[in-house]
Amino acid sequence: MRRTPHRALPYATCAAALLLVTSCGLLGDETRQGPALTAPAGVTAQAGTATSVHVMWSRPEGVAEVRSFTVYRGATRVEEVPGEQHMVDIVGLRPRSTYTFSVRAEGADGTVGPLSAKVTVTTPKAVAEDRSAPTRPGALRGHADGARAATLTWGASHDDKGVVSYDIYQGTSKIHSVGGGETRALITGLRPGTAYVFTVKARDAADNTSPAGPALRLATVKGSGEGPGTAPSDFRVAARRAGGAYYLDLSWTPPRTGGTVPAYRIYLDGHLATTLVWGDAPPAGTARNSFYVGRDAGVRHKVRIRAQLPDGTWGAFSAERAVTTGS
Structure with missing residues (x-):
C-alpha cells in the first residue's frame, strides 16, 4: 500500500523571490511595530513629469484600520497621507535622476509597520520651453x-x-x-x-x-467574483525529481494590470500553500517558481494560483492543473 507523504510547507527555490512577506527594515528611530501591521504591497513608482513621480501602493493585508501612510524617498520622509489614500504625487524632483521610494503604514493605535519593498524610478530629462500639451487620448x-x-x-x-x-x-x-x-x-x-x-x-x-x-x-456586474482578466494565464505545472525528492515547477503569464504584480498565492490540493513575493522587481514576462512536495512517487497534486491586484485584493484563480510525481 502506497504511503501518503506528510505535507510540509513548500519551499520556493526561485532565487529571485522571497517566500512570505517580510520586513525590509526600519528607518530612523521609528521602531515601534504593531503585530497586526504588515508592509504595504504592490508599491509602484511612475515618472509623471521630469520633476514628479506618481507613487501607488496597496492596503496592507489583514489590518483592520490604518491611520496613515508615510512615503520615503531613500531614507527621507517626503509625504504622509490618510489611511484611505493609496497614491500620491511626489514633486520637486530633479530631471534625469534616479530615486528609490518605499511606503509604510501607521495603525490607529500609533504602531508603525515595516517598510514596503523599495521601488526605483528615473525621471526623464527636462524639456526646455515646452508649452505644447499632448493631444487628446483617442477613443476610450x-x-x-x-x-x-x-x-x-x-x-x-x-x-x-x-x-x-x-x-x-x-x-x-x-x-x-x-x-x-x-x-x-x-x-x-x-x-x-x-x-x-x-x-x-x-x-x-x-x-x-x-x-x-x-x-x-x-x-460592474453584481456579485462578488473577480473577472477572468485578473487571473494569471498560460499556467503550467510539471513535476521534477532532484536529490531524491520531488518538486513542482510552475510557470505563468502575469495578468495585465497596467503595473507590476507584487505577489501571488499558490494553492496545493485546495489549500493555500504559500505566498510568493518578489524581493526585487517582478519579471516582466513569464514568471516561474519551484517548490518541494515530498519524496514519494505516484502522488497526484492539483495546483492553481492567483495574483495580488493594484488595490491589494486577490484576483481570480488561474486554471487548475493536475500533476503526478514520478510520472
Whole structure:
C-alpha cells in the first residue's frame, strides 16, 4: 500500500523571490511595530513629469484600520497621507535622476509597520520651453472585469517631446497612472453593480496635460467574483525529481494590470500553500517558481494560483492543473 507523504510547507527555490512577506527594515528611530501591521504591497513608482513621480501602493493585508501612510524617498520622509489614500504625487524632483521610494503604514493605535519593498524610478530629462500639451487620448473603450474591476484601453496621444504618462480619472478624481508607452490599465477596487465614468489624460515631461479623452460609462456586474482578466494565464505545472525528492515547477503569464504584480498565492490540493513575493522587481514576462512536495512517487497534486491586484485584493484563480510525481 502506497504511503501518503506528510505535507510540509513548500519551499520556493526561485532565487529571485522571497517566500512570505517580510520586513525590509526600519528607518530612523521609528521602531515601534504593531503585530497586526504588515508592509504595504504592490508599491509602484511612475515618472509623471521630469520633476514628479506618481507613487501607488496597496492596503496592507489583514489590518483592520490604518491611520496613515508615510512615503520615503531613500531614507527621507517626503509625504504622509490618510489611511484611505493609496497614491500620491511626489514633486520637486530633479530631471534625469534616479530615486528609490518605499511606503509604510501607521495603525490607529500609533504602531508603525515595516517598510514596503523599495521601488526605483528615473525621471526623464527636462524639456526646455515646452508649452505644447499632448493631444487628446483617442477613443476610450473598456469592459467590466467581474464585480470589482474594469479593463480600459485608449488611443495613444501624441506630443512633440513625447508622452510620459497617462492619468485615469473616475469622475474628477485621479485614480491610476501608467507610463506613456501603455494604452491599457486594469482598474480595481470598484464596487459590484455600480456605474462609473472614466476619462484619460496624457502628460509630457514638462507637466503639460492634455484635454481629457472621450468619457466611458460602464457598470460592474453584481456579485462578488473577480473577472477572468485578473487571473494569471498560460499556467503550467510539471513535476521534477532532484536529490531524491520531488518538486513542482510552475510557470505563468502575469495578468495585465497596467503595473507590476507584487505577489501571488499558490494553492496545493485546495489549500493555500504559500505566498510568493518578489524581493526585487517582478519579471516582466513569464514568471516561474519551484517548490518541494515530498519524496514519494505516484502522488497526484492539483495546483492553481492567483495574483495580488493594484488595490491589494486577490484576483481570480488561474486554471487548475493536475500533476503526478514520478510520472
